[in-house]
Amino acid sequence: MAKDDHIIQEITTKEYEHGWVANLESESAPKGLSEEIVRFISQRKSEPEWLLEWRLKAYRHWLTMEEPKWPNVTYPAINYQDIIYYSAPKKKASPKSLDEIDPELLKTFEKLGISLTEQKRLTGIAVDAVLDSVSVATTFKEKLGELGIIFCSFSEAVHEHPDLVKKYLGSVVPATDNYFAALNSAVFSDGSFCYIPAGVRCPMELSTYFRINAANTGQFERTLIVAEEGSYVSYLEGCTAPMRDENQLHAAVVEIYAMKNAEVKYSTVQNWYPGNKEGVGGIYNFVTKRGLCAGDHSKISWTQVETGSAITWKYPSCVLKGDYSVGEFYSVAVTNNFQQADTGTKMIHLGKHTKSRIVSKGISAGKSQNSYRGQVHIHKRAVNARNFSQCDSLLLGDKCGAHTFPYIDVENDSARVEHEATTSKIGEDQIFYCQQRGIDEEAAVALIVNGYAKEVLNQLPMEFAVEAQKLLALTLEGSVG
């Protein structure tokens, strides 16, 4: 229909909002990857010997691996020797208080809409911010410290809490897990570490912001969250990057370890630079996220709103080992222009009476490709396991694609697995109905899309739900005419 064509044409008019480059001096490793670079990074961070060995093992294993070819995405071969694996803002990178932070850096975060000082005062959200490779500020440390909660940069954790790091690093995502996880394990530069002691309910949202700033730089951060028995934490992750013509690689690893009766909520609002309207530039977002429900009655819940990146390859997963443990995955993935997303989850049921719930909402516009890929595995000994999956796709226009790849393996007869999938388009009659009430097309699409994604957005903490709603609207702005 004529109107659909119009929708498609108009879809591409919105430019990326966070596309500025901060004027920060940085110190970088030379381009390329080798044992030397791995040693360089480890040395820069004054790491203990065991961690260097761990990195080297990962690197050597990575050399024997091949980039996965199965995702439903296409991109030119990545030249791993053309990437800078370490870049740090030049000013001293471990400030004791906010006053010691490079003012340029603070301005950077303010432009991102996360003023650390503001955050500190107003919202009660503890923030760890990672710029390029280095974690620059962790707010609220003292207050959390009183409860025994550790929330700091990964580098700091390596020095201050080596036993914890050594015990849990790679315990959920082994260094050799997959191509990008192995790469990350070899060269990860920083990230966040979070430890919630037994019985403690973390009183505020913990939040990490990632930003790639320097050119030609890959970002390889690692997040490790350990929730002891009966503890609770809600963790948020946000990300942006400047506009650049070349593609940049982001290969992160997130590990969550939940003991008996512990609950971890992990929410992501991913807004990496998606490339321009012609598909030039943008971040390759190849991320491994996995949670282990190690103890009985533990619960891990992933919520993600994916609006950015040229390519997203990401399957936040839950290994449900403890009996009665629960895994959840709530996802909204929007693709526009030439973006490609292959994202979903894995729910591995090992324990008895384990439950998982998957709600995936894909939204495709422009010439983008959006795939849901999910695996539900019910192991032999997982008596009475339950899974419910709902995978919906919403199409704007007819030049985009939506695909669903559900894999279901059931080895125990007592399992109950339900899968529902729908594909729909935004109807012209829906848009007209809105217009007839005085709502313009752009706002109508935003309204309809947000309604469609509501079940997932509802999972986010309030202020992030608002941010996510705006991002959805922004990503699709100009998608109708």
Add this chain to the structure above:
Amino acid sequence: MLKIQNLHAQIEDKPILNGINLTVNAGEVHAIMGPNGSGKSTLAATLSGREEYTVTDGTVEFMGKNLLEMAPEERAREGVFLAFQYPVEIPGVSTINFMKTALNQIRTHRGEAPLDAVAFLKLMKEKMKLVEIDQSLLNRSLNEGFSGGEKKRNEIFQMAMLEPRLAILDETDSGLDIDALRIVANGVNALRSKNNAIIVVTHYQRLLDYIVPDFVHVLYKGRIVKSGTKELALELEEKGYDWIKAGLATV
């Protein structure tokens, strides 16, 4: 308020409206009747700016402005409201949220500040009472799983919220039980004033017992072939459309 002259409209090269002439003044209620497929909904859709309908000839003036030049949302903001014959479902969007968005866009258009939550709630409660609609319905996804009658009542609730200058009710009475019909009609009557006008599209005289029209028009094959006062509706109820069709054939 509304002046339609020689309006021709078509859909996909098929002419549906073949020269409509109609003038509606502020304070008036006009009923439009006519057999199925005669073009009543098409007229409503054309006036509200549905893109599929192409105007091939004629003019429409609304409040002294050229209505046909305006985008659908502009027409709505200028005060044209259409109660849909088939209201559309929008999953995940509550009527409340929908109305908040609509009202604020209209207010912005008028240069007014958006209503704050308290003022909005107050307005909503007042209008809810008017059309005897329950808040639980307004919290649900718009029209999703609503019964036929609930959808129609919801349309009138929206009309009450937006207080349009010109309301076009397309078969709002069909699917309503007797009580609902009375409630809807009362709601409409409460909104009648000397400053606004209403066009009621209906098949049944029954509604016109409650919403008494100043004029009744018969639409047939895309033209208004007969106009009269409320007695015309009674006559139609009694005799059907055949006598009008026959009368046309002999001309």
